[in-house]
Amino acid sequence: MIRKSIGLLAGMLVTVAVYAAGTQLRADHPDSYTVHRGDTLWGISARFLSKPWLWPEIWQANPQVRNPHLIYPGDVLDLSFINGGPSLRLEPAIHHEGEAIPAIPVDQLKAYLKDSRVVDPDEVKNAPYVMGFEEGDLTGTSGRNIYVRNLDAQPGQRWAIVRPTHVFRTYGGDEAQESDEMAANIAESDVATGKSPWNEEWKTDIGNSRPNHAFRGKTLAMEVTVIGTAEVLRGGDPSTLLLLSSIMEIRAGDRLMPVNDSPYDPYYYPHPPKTLPANGRVIAYAQERLNQVGPNDVVVLSIGSKDGVDNGTTFSLWQPGEQVPDDVAHSSWSRYNHKFVTLPDEYVGHVMIFRTFDRVSYGVVMDGLKPVKMGALAKMPE
Structure with missing residues (x-):
């Protein structure tokens, strides 16, 4: 197979090449590696480098490589030496198979990129909420109407229906009482009664019955999961919305938030923090x-x-x-x-x-x- 070689570090000074690649190369690095389906840039870099998060600094040093993410199954990475210094060379395959290799396993993370949000607890508490369903239904299903309180919207607008899933707190500390009082106030609010999921699942979560909450500290934020979408049919209080889709039954007390149409970036450039944040856990x-x-x-x-x-x-x-x-x-x-x-x-x-x-x-x-x-x-x- 004819291959076109691109010298990734050919233009670097010898001293820079020796420092950037030589000091970071793994002692057991392979001489070459063929990219396979399912690989990630982190995993591939870890075969050559002792610090795989530094691969952008090395690969981007050559201006010929416009986007180091564009590496495909079938491409070959070779370790060579230029002027006595180590260098990584990429030999692209003529016919690329599939999509470019991501930095991290993005497919496994899409739920956290699209379906989860982290917001201030007060934002959730004050958000519009589902209060009833068409013809007295106990829950909402796709294709049926739902009724929402405190929604300021025009017909045709689409909204995301969310449900609280986690309360994130600092790890331990002396602020536990403040956190518990805040959680209790939200769970026992006037919209967290009766059939509200806040009174069933989320209040259990607040009670620290799950391993994720085996500690108590200052409340940082609340995670909500998008469980459905709805379109406004008629304004008013309550407003009438058509439930377009849902991944589970919609219940009284579920919140509404604006639809997030912003596409996520599947490319990530690993890098150390500029300064180390205090007490990250x-x-x-x-x-x-x-x-x-x-x-x-x-x-x-x-x-x-x-x-x-x-x-x-x-x-x-x-x-x-x-x-x-x-x-x-x-x-x-x-x-x-x-x-x-x-x-x-x-x-x-x-x-x-x-x-x-x-x-x-x-x-x-x-x-x-x-x-x-x-x-x-x-x-x-x-």
Whole structure:
């Protein structure tokens, strides 16, 4: 097969090439690698580089490569040496198969890019809400009318129907009472009674019955999931809307928010944070009823855009060191007389942010030596 070679680092100075590639190359790197379906740029880079989040800095150093994301199944990556310095060369296949290789497994993250939102709890509490259904139905189904209170909209406008799924809080702390009082006030509001899902599922969530909420701290934000869309037929209070689609039955108390038509960007450029946000921790898992997660799982961090975090920001995750008794220095049988020592933090893996909100972010665990547990600290990837 005829291949067209592009020297990715040919134009770099020798000293730069040696520093950028030489110091980052894995000791066990392969001489070449053929791109396959299902690969990601992070995974491919990890075969060559000890710090795969730095691949944009290396590949973009050559101006001939306009978009380093445009690598396809069948392309070949070769490690070569130019003027004594290491260089990665891309040999594109003549006939590309399928779509370009993404940086991270975007297909697994679409639900968090399209169907989930993170907002201020007051925004949810004050949003228009479903109060009834056509002909006295107990729930709403597609093709039937629903009635909504406090909606200021014109006929023809479309709205997203959302339901609260999680309350995100800081990891522990002395502000637990404030958080619990806020949650209780929302759950017991005048629209959270009777058949409202707030009184059934979400209030259970507030009660910390799930592993995601085994701790209590200051409330940061609330996650809602888009469960349907509706179109306004007639204004007024209540307004009449036609339920266009839903992934589950619509219930009284479900909220309405504007439809988010903004397309998401499937390309991400991994990079370290400019400055490390204070006390960034893993505060929730996307998959419920888990007590630890690993590579390709989604976690929620207690830091967001207001902390300088953007898409592609990469952190290393460290499990805080436990406090254990030093029985050698103090061998008393009484646990009250033990001298406790805090063990060093333990590295567990890397996480890359793929969606940010004001005070929290979604991240995907890229790799790891150990399972990621709740409360893991976000540090510089170095």
